[in-house]
Amino acid sequence: MKYRKIPDETVRRLPVYLRGLQYLLDQGKKSVSSIELAEILHVGATQIRKDFSYFGDFGTRGVGYNVGTLIRQIRAILKLSGTRGAALVGVGNLGTALLSYPGFGTYGLEIVVVFDNDPTKIGKQIGGARIEGIEKISELKKRGIKLAIIAVPAEEAQSVADKLVAAGVNGILNFAPHFLSAPKKVKVITIDIAMELGRLPYYI
Amino acid sequence: MKYRKIPDETVRRLPVYLRGLQYLLDQGKKSVSSIELAEILHVGATQIRKDFSYFGDFGTRGVGYNVGTLIRQIRAILKLSGTRGAALVGVGNLGTALLSYPGFGTYGLEIVVVFDNDPTKIGKQIGGARIEGIEKISELKKRGIKLAIIAVPAEEAQSVADKLVAAGVNGILNFAPHFLSAPKKVKVITIDIAMELGRLPYYI
DNA sequence: ACATGTGAAGGTATTCACAGCG
DNA sequence: CGCTGTGAATACCTTCACATGT
Numbered sequence: 001m002k003y004r005k006i007p008d009e010t011v012r013r014l015p016v017y018l019r020g021l022q023y024l025l026d027q028g029k030k031s032v033s034s035i036e037l038a039e040i041l042h043v044g045a046t047q048i049r050k051d052f053s054y055f056g057d058f059g060t061r062g063v064g065y066n067v068g069t070l071i072r073q074i075r076a077i078l079k080l081s082g083t084r085g086a087a088l089v090g091v092g093n094l095g096t097a098l099l100s101y102p103g104f105g106t107y108g109l110e111i112v113v114v115f116d117n118d119p120t121k122i123g124k125q126i127g128g129a130r131i132e133g134i135e136k137i138s139e140l141k142k143r144g145i146k147l148a149i150i151a152v153p154a155e156e157a158q159s160v161a162d163k164l165v166a167a168g169v170n171g172i173l174n175f176a177p178h179f180l181s182a183p184k185k186v187k188v189i190t191i192d193i194a195m196e197l198g199r200l201p202y203y204i
Numbered sequence: 205m206k207y208r209k210i211p212d213e214t215v216r217r218l219p220v221y222l223r224g225l226q227y228l229l230d231q232g233k234k235s236v237s238s239i240e241l242a243e244i245l246h247v248g249a250t251q252i253r254k255d256f257s258y259f260g261d262f263g264t265r266g267v268g269y270n271v272g273t274l275i276r277q278i279r280a281i282l283k284l285s286g287t288r289g290a291a292l293v294g295v296g297n298l299g300t301a302l303l304s305y306p307g308f309g310t311y312g313l314e315i316v317v318v319f320d321n322d323p324t325k326i327g328k329q330i331g332g333a334r335i336e337g338i339e340k341i342s343e344l345k346k347r348g349i350k351l352a353i354i355a356v357p358a359e360e361a362q363s364v365a366d367k368l369v370a371a372g373v374n375g376i377l378n379f380a381p382h383f384l385s386a387p388k389k390v391k392v393i394t395i396d397i398a399m400e401l402g403r404l405p406y407y408i
Numbered sequence: 409a410c411a412t413g414t415g416a417a418g419g420t421a422t423t424c425a426c427a428g429c430g
Numbered sequence: 431c432g433c434t435g436t437g438a439a440t441a442c443c444t445t446c447a448c449a450t451g452t
Contacts, residue, residue, distance in 0.1 A: 005420095007420070007421060007422095008420090008421095009420085009421065009422090010421090011403055011406055011407075012403060014402075014403065014406075015396075015398075015399040015400075015402035015403055016399065018402065019381065019383075019396070019399060020383070033432090033433065033434090034433075034434075035433080040383065041383060042383065044422075044423075045433095046422075046423060046424075047421095047422065047423080049433090049434060049435060049436090050421095050422080050423090050435080050436080052434090052435090053434085053435055053436070057434080057435070058434095059433075059434050059435080060429090060430065060433085060434075061428070061429045061430050061432080061433055061434045061435080062429070062430045062431075062432045062433050062434075063430070063432080063433070063434085064432095064433065064434085065434090077406070078402060078403060078405060078406045079405040079406055079408070080402065080405060084405065086401075092301070092304075093297065093300050093301035093303075093304050094298075094301040094305070096297050096301070097296070097297035097298040097300070097301045098397070099297075100296075100297050101297075101298070101397060101398065102357075102358075102381070103358075103381045103396075103397075103398035104398050104401065106398060106402075107398050107399070107401055107402035108405075109398075109401055109402075146408065147401075147404060147405070149401075153306075154306075170408050171404040171405065171407070171408050173400060173401050173404060177223065177306070177307045179224075179244065179245060179246060187404060187407040187408060189400055189401075189403075189404060191395065191397065191400055192219075192223070192307075193302070193305060193307075193395065194219075194305065194307035194308050194310065194311050194313075195219040195220065195223060195311070196219075196377060196393055196395055197290075197308065197311055197313055197351075197353075197377050197393075198218075198219035198222065198282060198284065198310075198311035198313075199215055199216060199218065199219055199282060199393075200351060200375040200377060200391060200393060201282060201283040201284060201288065201312075201351070201375065202215055202218075202281070202282045202283055203215075203375070203391040204283070204350070204374050204375050204391055211442070211443060211444095212442090212443095213442085213443065213444090214443090237410090237411060237412090238411075238412075239411080248444075248445075249411095250444075250445060250446075251443095251444065251445085253411090253412060253413060253414090254413080254414080254443095254444080254445090256412090256413090257412085257413055257414070261412080261413070262412095263411075263412050263413080264411085264412075264451090264452070265410075265411055265412045265413080265450070265451045265452050266409075266410045266411050266412075266451075266452050267410080267411070267412085267452075268410095268411065268412085269412090
């Protein structure tokens, strides 16, 4: 395969493929064609083949793709090999929900540190971690944690993000309904739940 | 303005604009230019103007856009005028978080009915609603509720979705890490939190 | 003078159509 | 023959450049 720039959209779809493949693996499937995968995921079969082709020749012509191999390949592309520790900031309802959310594992992520600014919460044990004060964020660098999840109210989101960036975090998943400013080298993904709901009525 | 098909991407951005405009309104701003709005939202100014132009001439040349008017226009386009009742299925951590999530209001949505299949939860009061058994989903049609939010474990998601569709729901926001099958007339938006996190390491 | 609104240009992503290989 | 892999064609979206209206 010749080199070509990988479309952002392709990267966005890789985790989708990964989920579908994991599902097939759980079903005991060894091999899958782009057509079968397309049906499960509601994506075009050509799309799938083209996406994979950016990274190399993963399939066998006339046969399809080996499920296990493909999962490993995609995990490698997404740099999900091994487990990465992530910090969670904010232990309200949403934060608590995230702590018990299954599925981070598939993506090689584990919440290992938890912060909150509520004195009544600090020190409490939750999931596998102890809740620490917001000021301890500065110690993330020392602990080698590079990913963080923001689940605090909108007003505090930017200030938390600044602290995280200062502590050397380079990837942030933001659930606060607020636009975050961060240096270019820091990748921020915002999930605004209400905003997704907002476009639902349009399509109805 | 001549008629042209409205890009999906434009529709996806409308709620983003709405949030930015709401923010400006709260600040007491009466008028805004595409350039100012662009800075707040990290979107191109040309993009904003082009997007608005699909729906009509909302601005005043040499001046900008009237914040209040623009909000009303976008809300109308997204069919968010008035408040729509939505049903929530699943009152685990995530469901509870959603019940106390601020911001649904901006998008004209209100959770008015709550379902769960846990007998110890049924009958309890939560938010403004009483938790009802899953079997009561069939009564949604009678109550005129057309939107639903799924916050149940992956294994139950499809069966819940089927019940919702049978009850006449035509829009579903799905938080379960599972692909849902539904008739074309039913719009399903899936938010898979872990999947979003999954592409974070790639960019780092 | 200033900011919108918009054809035209440019860029990106998807789909087609089929060659290539097992 | 079946299914992958891919250049070419198409569709889609964004950006440019500027004409247009206040």
